[in-house]
Amino acid sequence: MKRVEVFTDGACKGNPGPGGWGVLLRMGQHEKEMSGSEATTTNNRMEMTAVIRALQALNQPCEITLCTDSKYVIDGITKWVHGWQKKGWVNASRQPVANAELWREMLAAAKPHAITWQWVRGHNGHAENERVDQLASDAAKAIA
8 A cells, every 4th residue: 555644734714704725645755735715614624625635636545644733633533423423423412413424525535545643733833734724724815
């Protein structure tokens, strides 16, 4: 399996408001940046969208280290999502899970890969996190 480093971030100018997402894919010396935006969204949705688009961009199963500064994404995918699935996509308060369609899409995009999920502190000098933060912010500003 190919080894890929993935860095993701989302941004929102207002929450909800115009939002953007940014991705950096790295395989050895090769890098690819991606970004996109939505006119009305939330920060959590943009964080999730960045992860989904990154995973969907890989055209074969890979061994991935995925870095994000989103505790929502990390906790959701490593702690909560399987319980939500078992309970029919309701949370501990018996309410529908927020962003359930994106969680489903993320699970599908992640399925072919072996992923190590890694949280990094945002806005703390992590070079790749700063880079994807800029991509996400620029995408959000462009649509605002």
